[in-house]
Amino acid sequence: MKKENRLLTIDGETLMSQPLTPLNFVVDTLLSQGLHILAGSPKVGKSWLAVTVAKGEAVWGMGVKQGTTLYLRLEDSTLRIQNRLFEITEDAPANVHFSTNSDTLGKGLEEQLCAFLAEHPDTVLVIIDTL
Template sequence: MKKENRLLTIDGETLMSQPLTPLNFVVDTLLSQGLHILAGSPKVGKSWLALWLAVTVAKGDPVWGMGVKQGATLYLCLEDSTLRIQNRLFEITEDAPANVHFTTNSDTLGKGLEEQLCAFLAEHPDTVLVIIDTLQMIRGAGYDNTYAASSWTSYPSFPPAPKTHSFRRSSFSVQNRFAGF
């Protein structure tokens, strides 16, 4: 027998009478708790933005004038080396806090990543943000590329990251680079 394919609806009276939990924001009105995908063309600054966001939230500094829920952050920078992350950190901050954590390698989905993340969260219960850069690196073998990001939101691009990777601080700060975003 064929399964009935019907929309599951709720009427307005019932919806208005249900107490619902408000969203828990990491960055007020911008980034709520849950899964988000940042997608864009190659080399437009997605990894720079992710790094800046991880550091900014860990510090508790506002993001584009919006308040943040300060806490530990974890950035899985799986296409980078520790040296590259260090160099980028020197470009965006003078004082990376101890509650921003990085790793350049992890297991893949279904092969230990979930356990690694649970262990990190158990060790750092104040974690408010986990960034995985990139999705492709955690998928491993056996995941069909057809089911990559099913949806995403298009955002305007911002200037590409500076090409220098030295210990010298750039006069062009990340906060200024993303101010018009």
């Protein structure tokens, strides 16, 4: 028997009558909590974003929710990450974390991320470069 493949919809009247929770932003009006794909060439600002959010500094004039950040730089070495940090800051905070090695999706990465989040419940940003 074929499973019915229908659109799940909500009518306007019902939607207007529901109290909904506002979005929680990591970077005000730009980057809300949740899953996003941020694509960019090398040195376009992914490391800078991770460090800036960890420090709680404004991003392009927008406020941030300061917290722990995790950046999986899966095609880099520790030396390359260190060199990049020296280029973008004089004082990388202890709450920005980097890793050059992880399991893959469906083969342990989810568990690794859950363990990190359990150890660092104030995490506000996780960047994965490259799956």
